[in-house]
Amino acid sequence: MQNNCIYLDNNATTKVDPEVIEVMLPYLTDYYGNPSSMHTFGGQVGKAVRTAREQLAAILGADESEIVYTSCGTEGDNAAIRAALLAQPEKRHIVTTQVEHPAVLNVCKQLETQGYSVTYLSVNHQGQLDLDELEASLTGNTALVTIMYANNETGTIFPIEQIGLRVKEYGAIFHVDAVQAVGKIPLNMKTSTVDMLTLSGHKLHGPKGIGALYIRRGVRFRPFMIGGHQERGRRAGTENVPGIIALGKAAELELLHLEEATTRERRLRDRLEQTLLATIPDCVVNGDLTQRLPNTTNIGFKYIEGEAILLSLNKYGICASSGSACTSGSLEPSHVLRAMGLPYTTLHGSIRFSLCRYTTVAEIEQVIEVMPGIVERLRALSPFKNDDAGWLQEQSLVISH
Numbered sequence: 001m002q003n004n005c006i007y008l009d010n011n012a013t014t015k016v017d018p019e020v021i022e023v024m025l026p027y028l029t030d031y032y033g034n035p036s037s038m039h040t041f042g043g044q045v046g047k048a049v050r051t052a053r054e055q056l057a058a059i060l061g062a063d064e065s066e067i068v069y070t071s072c073g074t075e076g077d078n079a080a081i082r083a084a085l086l087a088q089p090e091k092r093h094i095v096t097t098q099v100e101h102p103a104v105l106n107v108c109k110q111l112e113t114q115g116y117s118v119t120y121l122s123v124n125h126q127g128q129l130d131l132d133e134l135e136a137s138l139t140g141n142t143a144l145v146t147i148m149y150a151n152n153e154t155g156t157i158f159p160i161e162q163i164g165l166r167v168k169e170y171g172a173i174f175h176v177d178a179v180q181a182v183g184k185i186p187l188n189m190k191t192s193t194v195d196m197l198t199l200s201g202h203k204l205h206g207p208k209g210i211g212a213l214y215i216r217r218g219v220r221f222r223p224f225m226i227g228g229h230q231e232r233g234r235r236a237g238t239e240n241v242p243g244i245i246a247l248g249k250a251a252e253l254e255l256l257h258l259e260e261a262t263t264r265e266r267r268l269r270d271r272l273e274q275t276l277l278a279t280i281p282d283c284v285v286n287g288d289l290t291q292r293l294p295n296t297t298n299i300g301f302k303y304i305e306g307e308a309i310l311l312s313l314n315k316y317g318i319c320a321s322s323g324s325a326c327t328s329g330s331l332e333p334s335h336v337l338r339a340m341g342l343p344y345t346t347l348h349g350s351i352r353f354s355l356c357r358y359t360t361v362a363e364i365e366q367v368i369e370v371m372p373g374i375v376e377r378l379r380a381l382s383p384f385k386n387d388d389a390g391w392l393q394e395q396s397l398v399i400s401h
């Protein structure tokens, strides 16, 4: 197994911080009590869970009672959406965006088959929303507005508080998928318009299999998981204690490092981006360059396939991601880049590099060194390297097969 790669795919998942592993391990070995038990053995675990909850609440500026643990970001999104609808059964309309994560988009698509109407807000070429379009979509029948804080593919940050003010005028519940934002953007739920907010452990140097949903005090919540009284009756099931302890520590470390890490990541990201743009012809940055996560760059290399670039990078031990997901044998371009209305040439050759606090200068320099050659070699094989129309035709032939 390979474990010494240049890992620039941190929006997909992150390395667990060694300090997180250290605090988590005893809860997989000696301290296996059930936090709900009456005896001291379980009670001490319960106490550790409470401390972890305080650590997590701190990164959100939330109260401990407003945190509900989930198994992942996907569960948080599902639970928030279902709960908002169950709490207001008379309202049948949902507002979301075309660029959400599948954990929101596919739930909304399913709800459409169950009698809900869904508005999917469009984005412009920079991936930004039109707040007038949002305003026009809201009605008294809108139960829920669910919009991501920052986009996982492009890093584009939405103006969440401006959106929230409009949502509140219509009395809808406002849910935010902040899986990419927590630990990268300072958050304070005390002064926020957000009613519910999803986060996930493995995107912030915690382990997989643990996440949380913030639920503002006073917001009506109908649980998704029914059973015991864990999580104040809002999410049944014996707590994932090691995960919860780990997430608390991960949140504490993210908060501790937030300022210095994001400054550093932004500097490295900008160096990578600017150098690639300067050394490689015909490439563009996708997304909103002013409102963007500090760790993310999504670059479209025209006339070549993102997957081919990824395979070449992989030979150098460099992990990145392409905007497109290869589904059922056909190359399906990313729904995010498509919603941005990018030309075909850019759509297919887009690569996302996502950094973290472990990313080093040497790693970025290595990518800067190999990328121009990779792109040049692939373009030499591309018959339509300077011909948008021809390339387009070629692609439509491939896709229609």
Ligand SMILES: *Cc1c(COP(=O)(O)O)cnc(C)c1O
Binding pocket: 011, 012, 071, 072, 073, 074, 075, 101, 103, 148, 150, 151, 152, 177, 178, 179, 180, 200, 201, 202, 203, 211
């Ligand atoms: C990763 C991610 C999710 C899903 O989180 P999981 O913990 O993997 O289920 C949801 N939304 C966004 C924006 C993400 O990046």
